[in-house]
Amino acid sequence: MKKFYFNLTLLASLLVAVCGKAQISQGGQPYSFSARTLLQEIPVRIMPYVDIDYLKQEDELNKEKLRPYRFGANIDVTINLENAGQWENLPNGDRLWRLAIRSEGAYSLNLLYNAFYLPDGAKFFLYNEDKSYVLGAFTNKNNREDKLFGSDLVPGSTCILEYLEPKSHLGEGVISISQVVHAYKDVLDYLKDKEAANAKASGACNVNVNCPSGNDWQVEKRAVCIIVVGGSGICTGTMINDVPQSGTPYFLTANHCTSNGTDNVGQWVFRYNYESASCTGTTGPTTQSVSGAVYRARNAGSDMALLQLSSAPPTSYNAVYAGWSREGVVVDSSICIHHPSGDIKKISKAKNQTISSTYSGAQCWRVGQWTSGVTEPGSSGSPLFDPNHRIIGQLYGGPSSCSATAANLNDYYGKFSVSWNAGNTAATRLKDWLDPQNAAPLTVDAYDPNAVSYTLDGSIQSVSSPGNGITTCTALVNPVFTLKNNGTDDLNTAVIEVTLNGNPEDTIYFNGPALATGASTNINVSGITLVSGLNSIGFNLVTVNGTTDDNLANNSRNVSLTLLIPTPVNLPVQEGFQAAVFPSNGFTIDNPDADFTWERSTTVGGFGTSTASTKISFFDYQTTGAVDYLNLPYTDFSSIVAPVNLKFDVAYARYSNSNFDSLKVSISTNCGASWNTIYAKGNTALSTNGGANVTNNNFVPTSTQWRAETINLDTYVGQSNVQIRFEAINGYGNDLYLDNINLSSDTPIGIKENNLEMELFPNPGNEIITLKSNLPIKGMDQLLNVLGQNQVLDFRKVTESDYQIDISNLTQGVYYISVQLENSTITRKFIKN
Numbered sequence: 028m029k030k031f032y033f034n035l036t037l038l039a040s041l042l043v044a045v046c047g048k049a050q051i052s053q054g055g056q057p058y059s060f061s062a063r064t065l066l067q068e069i070p071v072r073i074m075p076y077v078d079i080d081y082l083k084q085e086d087e088l089n090k091e092k093l094r095p096y097r098f099g100a101n102i103d104v105t106i107n108l109e110n111a112g113q114w115e116n117l118p119n120g121d122r123l124w125r126l127a128i129r130s131e132g133a134y135s136l137n138l139l140y141n142a143f144y145l146p147d148g149a150k151f152f153l154y155n156e157d158k159s160y161v162l163g164a165f166t167n168k169n170n171r172e173d174k175l176f177g178s179d180l181v182p183g184s185t186c187i188l189e190y191l192e193p194k195s196h197l198g199e200g201v202i203s204i205s206q207v208v209h210a211y212k213d214v215l216d217y218l219k220d221k222e223a224a225n226a227k228a229s230g231a232c233n234v235n236v237n238c239p240s241g242n243d244w245q246v247e248k249r250a251v252c253i254i255v256v257g258g259s260g261i262c263t264g265t266m267i268n269d270v271p272q273s274g275t276p277y278f279l280t281a282n283h284c285t286s287n288g289t290d291n292v293g294q295w296v297f298r299y300n301y302e303s304a305s306c307t308g309t310t311g312p313t314t315q316s317v318s319g320a321v322y323r324a325r326n327a328g329s330d331m332a333l334l335q336l337s338s339a340p341p342t343s344y345n346a347v348y349a350g351w352s353r354e355g356v357v358v359d360s361s362i363c364i365h366h367p368s369g370d371i372k373k374i375s376k377a378k379n380q381t382i383s384s385t386y387s388g389a390q391c392w393r394v395g396q397w398t399s400g401v402t403e404p405g406s407s408g409s410p411l412f413d414p415n416h417r418i419i420g421q422l423y424g425g426p427s428s429c430s431a432t433a434a435n436l437n438d439y440y441g442k443f444s445v446s447w448n449a450g451n452t453a454a455t456r457l458k459d460w461l462d463p464q465n466a467a468p469l470t471v472d473a474y475d476p477n478a479v480s481y482t483l484d485g486s487i488q489s490v491s492s493p494g495n496g497i498t499t500c501t502a503l504v505n506p507v508f509t510l511k512n513n514g515t516d517d518l519n520t521a522v523i524e525v526t527l528n529g530n531p532e533d534t535i536y537f538n539g540p541a542l543a544t545g546a547s548t549n550i551n552v553s554g555i556t557l558v559s560g561l562n563s564i565g566f567n568l569v570t571v572n573g574t575t576d577d578n579l580a581n582n583s584r585n586v587s588l589t590l591l592i593p594t595p596v597n598l599p600v601q602e603g604f605q606a607a608v609f610p611s612n613g614f615t616i617d618n619p620d621a622d623f624t625w626e627r628s629t630t631v632g633g634f635g636t637s638t639a640s641t642k643i644s645f646f647d648y649q650t651t652g653a654v655d656y657l658n659l660p661y662t663d664f665s666s667i668v669a670p671v672n673l674k675f676d677v678a679y680a681r682y683s684n685s686n687f688d689s690l691k692v693s694i695s696t697n698c699g700a701s702w703n704t705i706y707a708k709g710n711t712a713l714s715t716n717g718g719a720n721v722t723n724n725n726f727v728p729t730s731t732q733w734r735a736e737t738i739n740l741d742t743y744v745g746q747s748n749v750q751i752r753f754e755a756i757n758g759y760g761n762d763l764y765l766d767n768i769n770l771s772s773d774t775p776i777g778i779k780e781n782n783l784e785m786e787l788f789p790n791p792g793n794e795i796i797t798l799k800s801n802l803p804i805k806g807m808d809q810l811l812n813v814l815g816q817n818q819v820l821d822f823r824k825v826t827e828s829d830y831q832i833d834i835s836n837l838t839q840g841v842y843y844i845s846v847q848l849e850n851s852t853i854t855r856k857f858i859k860n
Contacts, residue, residue: 055164057152057189058123065123069187070113074102074130079211098369099210102130106204107142112188120194127187134213135180138188142203143176145169146196152189155181162314171319174201175294179313180210214261214369229367230429234400236364236372238306244362244374246473247416248302250349251409253366255296256284261369263409264297265418266340267333268348268474270462272511272545276317276336277348277460280408281421281441282325285332292320292334299344302372311371315344323460326449330389330423330441332408333457342477349410350472351461352417355444356496357381361394363422363438365409367402375400381411381419382619385756386439386652392420393652395619396436401427411440415495417470419443425652434622439652466549468509469494472581484514485521485571486581488547493564495586500698500748502590503554508566510537511547513581518542519572525552526565557590564588591698593748595663598671599771604632604639613660617752623647624655625755633676633766635730640678640766643755645688646725657753659770664749666791667772668856669741669841673705673751674771676735678728678764680716688760689713692738695750702752706738709756713763726761733766740770744841745791745860787844791858794835798846798855803827805847818842834859 059065077100112126130136138153145151145167152163162179169176192200234240236248250266264280278297285292299315319337340346363375376399384393392411402409402422411420420440427436446457453459462468468489488511493504506525512518521537532555542548555564568582576582602612609627610616618624628642643655664671673692681687689709693702711718715734716726743749751770755763786799798804804827810818821833832844837859845854 055150056161057154057163058117058150058191059125059189060158064118065115066113069125069127070111071127071129071185072104072106072111074104074128074207074209077102077130077132077209077211079132082211098212098214099208102207102209104204104207106207108190108200108202122192122194122197124190124192125188127185128207129185130207130209131184133184133209133211135182135210136184136186137180137208137210138178138186138204139206139208140176140178140203141205142174142201143170144174144199144201146192146199148193148196149200150191151202153178153181154187154189155183156185156187173293177294177296177318179296179316180208229370229373229403229405230401232401232429233367233370233373233403234375235303235306235308236374237302237304237308238374240376240399241364241374244364244412244416246347246475247349247410247412248364248372248374249300249345249347249475250473251364251366251372252278252297252299253301253369253372253405254280254284254408255298260284261366261405262407263365263405263422264334265410265421266346266348267418267461268350268471269460270466270468270471271464272348272474274339274348274474274476276339277323278320278334278336279349279410279418279421280332280334281423282327282330282332283423284408285322285325292322293337294318295320295334297336297340299340299346301366309371315340322454324446324454324456326446326455328389328449329420329443329445330386330391331421331443331446331449331457333446333460335460345477348474348476349412350415350417350470350474351443352413352415352419352470352495353444353447354469354494354496355442356494357383358413358419358496360414361392361419362412363394363400363402363406363409363440364412365402365406365422367404367406369405373400375402380619382654383442384439384619384652384654386423386425389423389439390442390445391423391439391652392442393619394425394438394440396433397427397438401429401431401436402438403428415470416473434620437620466509466547467491468549481514481577482516483518483571483574483576484512484578484581485518485568485576486511486513486578487523487566487568487584488581490564490566490584490586491549493586493588494700496588497700498589498591498698499557499700500591500593502557504557504564504588505554506552506564506566506586507549508552508584509547509549510542510568512542512544514571514577515544516572517544518546521571522569523550524565524567524569525555526563526567527555528558528563529565532564557588559590559592561587561589593661593698593750595661595748597663598667599769600659600662601770602768603637604628604641604766605637609641610657615658615660617656617658619655620653622653625657628764631678631728631764633678634733634735637766640676640764642762642764643757644725644762645755645757645760646682646762648757648759653757655755655757657755657765659751659768662749662751662770663747664740664743665745665747666858667744668858669744669772671740671744671770671772673738673740674735674767674769676733676766677713678715678726678733678766679713680720680722680726680728680732680761681710681714682723682759682761683721686759686761687711687713688758688763689756690763691754691756693752693754694740694743695752696743696746696748698748699750705740706736709758722761728764733764741841745839745858785846785853785855787855787857791860792834793860794833796832796834796857797825798822798830798832798844800828800846800848800853802848804830805849809845811843811845820844 150164154161262284320334324333379395382393425438468491470489488509523535525533692706
């Protein structure tokens with residue numbers, strides 16, 4: 028779990044508060060660079076000694092801890108215009124203040140200000156001794172309501188401050204410095220220090236974003252920024268588009284970058300375009316930044332943080348607002364753009380499927396294995412893009428590195444689909460901010476505010492249904508797509524061709540109301556019948572306002588989905604793992620990480636009543652977060668009666684108080700498109716060897732270290748394609764065992780069906796059912812639901828042995844009806860569908 032922070036104490040100086048301007052310098056050069064009459068000597072404030080060896084020893088001791096990667100030493104000071112530096116009066120009545128700050132041995136210096144205010148016409152610069160590096164001018168455009176400010180790092184051990192105050196505002200400026208940051212590592216490579224202990228560059232296996240590997244991602248890279256987090260860390264994040272395409276400067280990163288929300292993001296700095304222009308370069312521009320933001324939403328369950336920057340990036344930054352997908356489906360490949368170890372922008376690729384998983388309690392996509400590049404500290408919060416160039420998650424953590432083995436070349440990204448509607452308020456989810464009008468698209472593409480504008484530019488903005496990449500067992504789908512007007516003229520009419528697997532399926536005619544520039548509308552397509560297997564539904568904008576669109580690049584959209592026609596089995600489904608073949612009886616295994624997974628154990632069985640079981644060897648894992656699935660066959664619940672129960676025996680022991688695993692049971696009725704959790708236990712709740720007890724060796728349960736579990740599934744009666752799976756979630760704990768899995772339907776206790784002949788039809792039914800007996804019926808006794816509760820009985824006698832019963836007012840479910848005969852009572856069950 029190394030991707031939490033790359034600590035960059037020196038860049039804490041870029042702090043500004045939320046309510047002011049972005050920290051964007053105005054350019055120009057200091058007055059002293061061209062003046063000839065100024066004093067040559069500048070007063071110097073010397074900083075106290077910094078024990079670098081001690082700091083590095085601390086770094087070594089703390090390198091495995093979940094804490095920022097420290098970069099510099101903070102030195103508390105009280106330096107202001109009154110107690111330090113030197114004022115000089117200029118011939119025109121203005122005045123100039125200068126001061127040099129020196130900290131011996133520093134690779135660079137940067138400053139934090141607890142009070143900063145510049146009047147109209149004032150200019151403030153910072154530069155190094157040889158004047159080769161200049162920051163500024165900072166002006167009244169950099170003032171903030173809270174008076175906080177920070178200046179970027181200046182290379183070398185000496186930083187010179189120069190403040191020019193106009194005669195019309197003498198005495199109004201405030202510059203008060205509270206900290207000087209001594210950089211004991213050359214993080215931004217200003218001095219080209221490549222000594223191993225001080226090298227800033229990321230691992231050699233990482234790939235510059237402007238190498239050929241990044242050719243197809245030149246738009247998306249413009250959305251990605253390096254972030255100076257909380258004054259002491261580096262993360263990565265992304266400008267992100269909203270549904271109205273409003274240009275609101277929303278910014279997505281990882282929740283863990285926020286120190287659980289305690290950081291003041293008004294003090295963060297967002298640096299754009301820090302990249303090499305070439306494939307082999309090692310440095311990039313460091314002058315394009317925006318400072319300050321506010322929290323909009325945070326959620327630990329998907330490690331998401333959404334911020335809104337205090338200012339949109341200037342046009343000169345050429346920033347893009349990235350697109351996204353909340354479909355929540357597995358994709359066949361993915362890429363990440365990031366700043367590993369605070370380095371220039373890199374790109375990593377995985378040419379394999381993402382895997383649904385968990386990591387430190389968050390719901391994540393797991394990149395199965397990087398095939399090009401890796402991630403490192405500083406990459407946290409960086410975007411994971413799907414093949415359609417849309418964000419599907421942001422980096423939480425993982426074991427990958429340039430020196431990692433193949434089994435550890437993986438990482439975990441908090442799911443965008445989970446972040447979308449996580450929690451119950453706008454403070455915990457994305458939808459309230461990114462979709463303020465509740466248009467509910469599943470995908471949104473990138474927005475480039477600097478793109479060339481067209482007179483006629485209609486686009487298929489997104490397809491909200493069906494989701495791309497899903498599997499369904501329903502052949503009839505009803506697509507919904509979004510038509511948007513990106514052009515400068517109103518969009519009055521449009522013709523859209525819909526295809527299925529390349530063949531014409533439907534033609535949609537849009538005839539208004541007219542869409543103004545930036546407006547969009549959702550359009551429903553009548554039902555399309557899928558074929559078995561893989562399907563592709565295409566949407567192509569043919570004409571706009573009766574003519575050809577000016578911009579054809581955004582006129583088409585395709586979604587792929589698979590129609591699965593399962594062959595469900597009838598109850599009961601039982602598995603005791605006694606057969607030598609494993610898995611058997613229609614059970615299957617999914618092993619996404621190709622590592623340890625469910626296997627047959629011939630050592631122990633449930634409660635000592637059998638000689639075999641299934642287990643997963645969590646004890647032998649070297650990492651955490653892997654999820655392995657044991658799937659039951661598809662099951663037909665359409666004609667069964669309640670109660671329906673899943674029963675199984677489980678045995679588990681924790682390895683320690685911090686290393687333990689979890690077991691979930693989930694159920695799907697739509698061929699795996701979505702899953703409901705019906706059982707979840709972990710830690711002491713899952714343990715069967717004494718709750719809080721731990722076992723430091725491979726756990727082998729005795730006959731008394733098992734527990735019988737029962738899950739009621741009555742709510743799923745009537746479903747024809749029920750799929751159940753066990754999910755073993757690895758926490759680097761100890762071995763987990765299952766045995767005696769039994770999925771069956773039983774008659775409720777207290778209700779007994781006798782064997783006298785009586786017909787009840789249709790069964791299942793939903794309006795009128797007929798009850799026919801071979802003996803005269805003396806009367807109706809009772810109608811009970813599965814809980815044994817009496818229901819209102821509405822019936823009509825047809826003959827002495829025939830009754831018609833009106834069940835139209837009953838809710839769906841299982842019922843038991845009893846009728847009186849001469850000397851007995853008959854009970855039968857039926858299903859209201």
